[in-house]
Amino acid sequence: MISMNEAVDRVISRAHPLPQESVAFVDAVGRVVAEDFVAPRPHPPFAASVMDGYAVRSADCPGVMTLIGASRAGAPMRGSGNTSIQPGQCAYITTGAPLPPGADAVVPSEECRVDGGTVSIDANVDAGKWVRPVGFDIKAGETLVPAGSLVGAHEVGIVAAAGGGEICVHRKPKLALLSTGDELAEAGEVEPDASSGRIYDANRPMLAALAKTSGVDDVLDLGRAVDDPGALASLVARAHAEGCDVLVTSGGVSEGDRDYLKEVLLGEHGGGIEGEVHFGRVMMKPGKPLTFAEVQSKTDCGGNKMLVFALPGNPVSAAVTFHLVVVPTLRRMMGWRDPRLRRVHVVVSSDLKLDPERPEYHRATLDWQEHTRHLPAAHSTGKQVSSRLTSMRGAEVLMELPRGPGMVAKGTVVSALVIGNLSSASVQLPAISPEVVR
């Protein structure tokens, strides 16, 4: 059986960045830039004041100057005849307004005495003081958003400041989702009778939400399928025919007499598809039967290959394996340069029993406490059985625990993969001033 690290390597080696497309910059949030976005013009496009005050010729200061006009943001100084500042003259100016020709500095209004039509300044003023020259913030031709960057709100603002336009980004993958199992009922539907052996489908809504939080919005919902090989084959074929880049299924990949998915992916049950299963078991917990395959049309062998992740049916196994292998795949297709989950070090906050047979991804929430110094404390989410989905509640990391025997003692530092949004993690540290850091 391969290790999880080997599984991730195999998956990433078969996921390729999708072709690029141009989108309006406001629609590029969450996308990865495929070609550098370069500033077409400088910012500011004119020398601009940093303060509300008076635009002067520095050589005139200290001194008394005649006020000849005003330059306001959006309303540069204009006038009949000569609008440039001559020796002995100055102009009122607001923050962001163009510096009038002839002036080379700005003096804040608090440092000026205004008396009718004259302005007195008592101190020396350096040329360039309180002025942002042309291109001070952004130079023309400067790379504003380099290829490989993930576009967020700040990048949108930067591109807007440069005049907006289209950004060249990688296409996002189209993902199909399918739950399998005779026992599944749709959440929200009438409660199944306990004697029917039916349970609600937790995986599809959860995986759809995980796809969304991973940045994928084009999702083909294939619904729930009964454990019938022909029906499964035609649904896999449909996902391929509809141009899905990735298909994620759950259930039906273990050893039961109705676990047909591996055979279906190999093309043994029709549907006009054939496939290659790259691995069908991984030495890890939870999610040992995790299966990864590539499927293509039998009649068009040179056509697109769809990556298929057949996740185990147990809901925790489905969630954990989605994070471990599907998220890096989606990231790679969206153009991420480093698509792997981020690894951090954490301090275990209670004794944890190791699994004697398989390395385990133990779910935990984090909090930063003074006594753990610079590392966060990781609190187990409790019983880790793969059917107990509440062990995923609030989970921010998957601690990478080795195979047993024995335990990991409270206070031990272990590595953990980040699956949550750490900006909402519980942080209890006092602020540190720079002197303390030194």
Ligand SMILES: Nc1nc2c(c(=O)[nH]1)N[C@H]1C(S)=C(S)[C@@H](COP(=O)(O)OP(=O)(O)OC[C@H]3O[C@@H](n4cnc5c(N)ncnc54)[C@H](O)[C@@H]3O)O[C@H]1N2
């Ligand atoms: N003889 C063996 N049996 C099992 C093995 C094994 O190695 N040998 N592996 C076990 C492990 S580990 C796992 S994990 C499960 C995975 O099995 P499947 O992927 O075939 O999943 P199912 O049997 O279809 O379902 C397992 C479990 O999960 C429930 N389930 C399925 N789908 C959903 C859903 N959409 N929402 C909520 N719950 C779901 C299902 O009812 C079962 O209880 O196999 C072990 N067996």
Ligand code: MOO
């Ligand atoms: O690998 Mo399974 O997820 O232990 O139940």
